[in-house]
Amino acid sequence: MADLLAEHAEALRRRLEDWSYQYYVLDAPTVSDAHYDAAFGELQRLEAEHPGLLRSDSPTQRVGAAPLPEFAQVAHAVPMLSLSNAFSVAEVHAFDQRVRDGLGRDLVRYATEPKFDGLAISLVYENGLFVQGATRGDGTHGEDVTANLRTVRAIPLRLRGDPVPARLTVRGEVLMFKRDFALLNERQVANGDKTFANPRNAAAGSLRQLDPRVTAGRRLRFFAYGIAESPAQHGLDSHSAVLDWLRDLGLPVCAERRVAVGAPGLLDYFAHIGALRPSLPFELDGVVYKVDSLTDQQRLGFIARAPRFALAHKYPAEEANTEVLAIDVQVGRTGALTPVARLRPVSVGGVTVSNATLHNEDELRRKDIRVGDHVVVRRAGDVIPEVVTFIAAQRPAQAEPYRMPTRCPVCDSAVVRLPDEAVARCSGGLFCPAQRKQALVHFASRRAMDIEGLGEKLVEQLVDAGLADTPAGLYRLQLDQLVALDRMGERSARNLLDALDRSRSASLDRLIFALGIRNVGETTARDLARRFGSIAALTEASEEALLQVRDIGPVVAWSIRQFFDEPHNRAVVHALLAAGLHCVPSAAEPLNELAPLRGKTFVLTGSLPALTRDEATALIEAAGGKVIGSVSRKTSFVVAGAEPGSKLARALELGVPVIDEQQLRALAAPLQG
């Protein structure tokens, strides 16, 4: 009976181990979580009822150890080295050159792998059992985090295969997947705990918990990338063979590793991983190149504390630390007050960042950024920099929470924040010079009246000089008035007048959009132009008539009616018509029965090889399709180019078909015959 039970327990343990192995090492789960949990529960029950069956390598022993008073120090028998870094193509060539010189060879084979952005650790296995795990520390001494590492399911408690080495020290990285990081932060917010700035901090914080039960609740991952002992002992002669062997022993090894030849091969790999980066489940800060042959590695040896046979080639940092010099408030076209952090300029992701939006009062309060704070700035896959968090340890004692102004910093009008709205607004309307300026900038912008040469700087001058207060004023500008302005010669002045003249015949949808009516953007403007046909008809349209338009509800109808009821706005519209604007709706395309993309919606992400975003949009619309901004279940296709953003991931998640430019052209091409 006891034997039967022992056999059953062992079978359960094996099965649970196999499932973890399939999940973490083979990256091919074979059972559901519920299934796993059921078997796990059964084993737990069995072991509780028959303590004699308990074994230290049982999956049930990953959780539940008592908190430690502190971590013990561990000496690394073989030191954990660091790697030399490279940031440029030239440095990679120089590295390859040094290696070739050192070996007296023309072409060198390298093992290449991602450089994870996590924590380096060392795992000791004796006779196949996990006995000790430690952090890197200073390279020679680290902290004993065995109890915490036991809770990491990707780390096998028992090696697979037969025979297993008597002693093996595995080197690798503990990290947190982006997805698990996001979930953790959500949970932290829900519990009122502080959030982590990035997956690496979250992994570090989780691993250095004195209470292993906390670590167990965090989903940490592990990838092995080497061993401390001489691989020759195990009959291995290359780094890639070591990794294959580790995988056979049941240790997770990154699937993105390759073998590359020569500097061009290395740079190819760097570009390949760079393109893959946004879609990988984990963060990485670069890639690692290692001479593959172990005898060659030995011949090259070490310099100082880094091997001469390896190089970390890093991507430009997506994150940097800097200081908040000031928090200013900008006033937008609609009067929205936007707090902006002025930063000590810092290089992030290859560009210098000196400003970052703090969005609005709620966001600012949530992040609690203060003047004088040291902050983490991120410029990830997307382009726009973001202040992620402040660094508590470096907060100056006198720093005070930021308070939004109660009066507009530009015109001193009262600031109002409507209940249920996130934004605070200046109530000054067009009395506020900032709003007037922004209204003009919007009017002239490319998607509106497209007045070339009329940008922010020039608008600033015109308004300050009192030359133009409203869009209508622009059309009364004279050559001599313009030439009197700074940095404006006769040539530029004539160009501007020409551009203004061209805009007199812009399409009606552009004009409606250009007026800057609240809640009326490009799409709504186009719908309005189609329905009403002239600016005069729109001016007189009743709320009931407006509500008839598709996608216009009470709020938007009210905004439009409100706009045209304002005498000042009516005056501007009249003045525009008097100035000779003769806008007509762009001919509604005959909705051809044969339009190949009729009723289809598209989302664009990344940069396409031959088409710009606008060209791709035009192509789709010409074929009767529609381009929208975000992916949903109803989206027909996602068109992905180079360096796609999160929309690609979302498309894959929702099972929306993903196509490239080539396929888009094929779809949009008129049907033959």
Added chain:
DNA sequence: GATCCTCGAGTTCT
């Protein structure tokens, strides 16, 4: 009343 889909608005730097 809840949920999903779109649109609008604001934003950085070269």
Added chain:
DNA sequence: CTCGAGGATC
């Protein structure tokens, strides 16, 4: 690109 919010739909 992301958020917030309007509108439509169940």
